[in-house]
Amino acid sequence: MRFFRGTRGFSVSEVILVALVGLAGCGAAPVQSDIVPDTAQTRESVLGGMKAELDRSMKAMRLKDFEPPYFIAYALEQVEDVGVSGKYGAITSNDASQSRTAYVEVRVGDYSFDNFANIDGESFRMSDYQPDRIAPLGDSPDAIRGTFWLLTDETYKKAVSDYLTKKGSSVYDTEDKTSTPSFSKEPVVSYRAEISPLRVERQEWEKQIKAVTGELLKQKHVLDSSMEVTARRSVRYFVNS
Numbered sequence: 657m658r659f660f661r662g663t664r665g666f667s668v669s670e671v672i673l674v675a676l677v678g679l680a681g682c683g684a685a686p687v688q689s690d691i692v693p694d695t696a697q698t699r700e701s702v703l704g705g706m707k708a709e710l711d712r713s714m715k716a717m718r719l720k721d722f723e724p725p726y727f728i729a730y731a732l733e734q735v736e737d738v739g740v741s742g743k744y745g746a747i748t749s750n751d752a753s754q755s756r757t758a759y760v761e762v763r764v765g766d767y768s769f770d771n772f773a774n775i776d777g778e779s780f781r782m783s784d785y786q787p788d789r790i791a792p793l794g795d796s797p798d799a800i801r802g803t804f805w806l807l808t809d810e811t812y813k814k815a816v817s818d819y820l821t822k823k824g825s826s827v828y829d830t831e832d833k834t835s836t837p838s839f840s841k842e843p844v845v846s847y848r849a850e851i852s853p854l855r856v857e858r859q860e861w862e863k864q865i866k867a868v869t870g871e872l873l874k875q876k877h878v879l880d881s882s883m884e885v886t887a888r889r890s891v892r893y894f895v896n897s
Contacts, residue, residue: 745870
């Protein structure tokens with residue numbers, strides 16, 4: 657929420673936090689609109705697509721005469737945003753959105769020395785094509801695999817380039833740098849959080865925003881005012897080799 661008094665302004669973020677907690681409490685309903693529901697089936701389908709492409713990449717992702725990857729990790733972040741804003745006693749926007757972003761890590765070499773080694777020297781070579789990190793919504797494993805396939809191909813080529821550059825640069829480094837392992841093996845961990853939908857009461861948000869900004873409109877010393885209430889829910893998927 658922002659107030660402007662004359663030519664000087666100040667912001668009060670605590671009001672937004674209090675409003676968010678107070679309005680998103682008991683009785684709030686799950687967010688409706690075009691947001692794809694987060695269900696156990698959807699989660700397993702997404703993970704299944706990620707695992708299938710990860711397994712394929714570990715077996716088939718390689719360039720002739722170059723090292724294959726010894727480790728690959730996939731991450732997918734799904735974000736749901738809800739926001740209501742207003743001014744002068746009226747609503748200016750009321751939106752709900754959902755998006756997914758994919759991330760890929762590829763390591764070439766071995767656990768003692770790979771493309772993430774702790775030495776100087778970087779590769780700045782870039783390909784002519786940069787794949788999109790925005791992943792499709794829904795529960796189609798093939799759609800998920802397509803996104804990670806393109807990202808893995810690009811990331812693997814960059815990893816090979818970095819590995820060769822850093823391997824060449826290592827001849828100038830001291831033993832304490834080159835002897836430090838690049839990576840470590842850890843016990844396998846599997847975790848699935850409980851499904852908890854984003855619950856908000858947007859009609860109540862609208863009511864409160866209209867009331868607050870409408871009251872500010874009556875204040876003769878307040879030249880301009882606005883109020884915004886937002887909520888975000890994030891679900892992260894992660895698999896590795």
